[in-house]
Amino acid sequence: MYEDVISKAFEAMKNAYAPYSKYHVGACVKSKDGKYFLGANIENSSFGATSCAERNAIFNCYSHGYRKDDIEAIAIVSDGKRIGTPCGICRQVLAELIPMDLPIVLSNGVETLVTNMNELLPMAFNSEDLV
C-alpha cells in the first residue's frame, strides 16, 4: 500500500535544492483521480526563505485547481537517518489544506510510518476560529 505515492516522493527528492543543510526531502500529493503533484525542498542563502517539500507539493496541487476533498494521500520522504516529520510551519499549512484524517505517509527508505494531521497537530488553530 502507498508504494506509488512513496516512490513518486523519492523521485521528487532528487530535485531537492539543499546546498546548506544537505538534507533532501521529497513529497507527493496523490489526487483521487490518480494525479501526482510533486515538491522538493528548495533552500536559500537567506535561510528563512527556504520552502519545504510538502508545502511545495500541496501548493502545486492547489495551483492545479485541486482542493482538500480531491486528495487521496500524501507522502513525505527524506534521506535522513530517522523518519522526518513535517516542521511546524508545514503542519499549520497542511492542517488547512488537507483533511485532518488524510493518510500522511512518512519514509526515509528504511522505515515507513502512516499518520495524519489529527496526530501531528491536535487542537489546530483553523478557519473556524475566525468566525
Ligand code: THU
Ligand atoms: N524540510 C522539509 O522540506 N520539510 C520538513 O518538514 C522539514 C524540513 C527541509 C527544509 C530544509 O531545506 C531542510 O529540510 C532542513 O531543514
